[in-house]
Amino acid sequence: MGLLSKKDSKLILDPLADNNPITIQVLGICSALAITAQLKPSIVMAISVIFVLGVGNVVISLMRNIIPSKIRIIVQLIVVATLVIIVDQVLKAFAYTLSKELSVFIGLIITNCIIMGRFEAFALGNGPWKSFLDGIGNALGYGVILIIVGFFRELFGSGTLFGLKVLGDSVEKTGLYAIGYENNGFMVLPPMALIVVGIIIWVQRSKNKALIEEN
Amino acid sequence: MALNTEKNSYTVIFAVVMVIVVGSILAGFANGLKPTIKANERYEKQQNILYAMGVNENEGANDVEFIPTERVEEVFAQYIKKQFVIQGDEVTENDEAYLIDVKKEEAMAKNGDYERRLPLFLAEKDGQEMYVMPVRGKGLWDAIWGFVAVDKSMTVEGVYFDHKGETPGLGAEIKQRFFMDDFEGESFLNDGSFSTIKVAKGNNDPKNEDKTDNEVDALAGATITGDGLTAMLRKDVKMYVPYFKKLN
Numbered sequence: 030m031g032l033l034s035k036k037d038s039k040l041i042l043d044p045l046a047d048n049n050p051i052t053i054q055v056l057g058i059c060s061a062l063a064i065t066a067q068l069k070p071s072i073v074m075a076i077s078v079i080f081v082l083g084v085g086n087v088v089i090s091l092m093r094n095i096i097p098s099k100i101r102i103i104v105q106l107i108v109v110a111t112l113v114i115i116v117d118q119v120l121k122a123f124a125y126t127l128s129k130e131l132s133v134f135i136g137l138i139i140t141n142c143i144i145m146g147r148f149e150a151f152a153l154g155n156g157p158w159k160s161f162l163d164g165i166g167n168a169l170g171y172g173v174i175l176i177i178v179g180f181f182r183e184l185f186g187s188g189t190l191f192g193l194k195v196l197g198d199s200v201e202k203t204g205l206y207a208i209g210y211e212n213n214g215f216m217v218l219p220p221m222a223l224i225v226v227g228i229i230i231w232v233q234r235s236k237n238k239a240l241i242e243e244n
Numbered sequence: 245m246a247l248n249t250e251k252n253s254y255t256v257i258f259a260v261v262m263v264i265v266v267g268s269i270l271a272g273f274a275n276g277l278k279p280t281i282k283a284n285e286r287y288e289k290q291q292n293i294l295y296a297m298g299v300n301e302n303e304g305a306n307d308v309e310f311i312p313t314e315r316v317e318e319v320f321a322q323y324i325k326k327q328f329v330i331q332g333d334e335v336t337e338n339d340e341a342y343l344i345d346v347k348k349e350e351a352m353a354k355n356g357d358y359e360r361r362l363p364l365f366l367a368e369k370d371g372q373e374m375y376v377m378p379v380r381g382k383g384l385w386d387a388i389w390g391f392v393a394v395d396k397s398m399t400v401e402g403v404y405f406d407h408k409g410e411t412p413g414l415g416a417e418i419k420q421r422f423f424m425d426d427f428e429g430e431s432f433l434n435d436g437s438f439s440t441i442k443v444a445k446g447n448n449d450p451k452n453e454d455k456t457d458n459e460v461d462a463l464a465g466a467t468i469t470g471d472g473l474t475a476m477l478r479k480d481v482k483m484y485v486p487y488f489k490k491l492n
Contacts, residue, residue: 066413
């Protein structure tokens, strides 16, 4: 990356793999389980979190020297809530069908631990540009996992991707279903998301032994 | 001058200023966008009513495509012949009946001796008259609602369901074509008396060929949403029954 210094690009790239908020820090699990039954909401959730975390980190970073430490958590909450409400209102006004589809997910961004975690751990102690990169990086890391989980859950759970029947029609018994394949209904239930995330963590750690903690 | 951010007075002032700033930003946004949002909601209602009666832009077998917002007002005026408000025994015509907030009416009727206003739309499609009524109930997580289009003998012509926050992939499937289409041809009357259409599990009729059983096949993994939908139809469609009895 010619645009960014080595340190800066590390801020973006680290959370994508070796310091991923979901698989390494195990933050933001709640929403990762809730919304990944299908691919499309996963992607939109990822985009929304990129916006909220990117902008929120910059706002908190700009205010970091004037926030009274006694109420800093409340201030962070207010910033997240404000951004989320703005996203929600703008979507309602200009992308009504999309906002209907996402309904609760947008509100759920407020409860995403990654956002509060990055505000507290990074933006309060670093400048706006670095905070912006850190926010985007972490949101991307979160989004990547969301999309991977959403892909497998929708494919094996419903036999579709983006609602398209890629494996054939399960009622009409065409495509794969003609030879006896069945959808795994368990995949659309939240516990399976946890198992998929677990498998990703497993794969990641067995590829990179440095990530394995010693007890 | 270095700020002493630890002082109590500073904390209080900061909190107050923050609240005022954030409050004004949000109020500004809400006010500025309100007309657009309101219009969107109005168009959506018209689109839903039209969808329930089978006026849509569906192409593929799984599409749920509404009449586009730019044209919906015109199409709505073209298909909806009359709008009624039923209040007790009184039936009045009202061109803005579709704007009645079913949720508010329900709450007001619950809280006191208020006779709730029931909107009903008389529509005509391909020379056939049908009636569209709104329904509203509870799913698993939050509200579910919709519109049901029936003919004079309360046989379903079409439905539209929607939800606020049902589980994606499970309860949220109530707004899919394959589920909504199942209702077509089912009836709310069984030998002349009201009988709701049930969302039934294991009814031995998954392709829904039997149209006289007052049942449609349930969605796997969405038991509570399905039960809520059954309860919603029972509760809300029933209120219209006296009106339909008078028609026949």
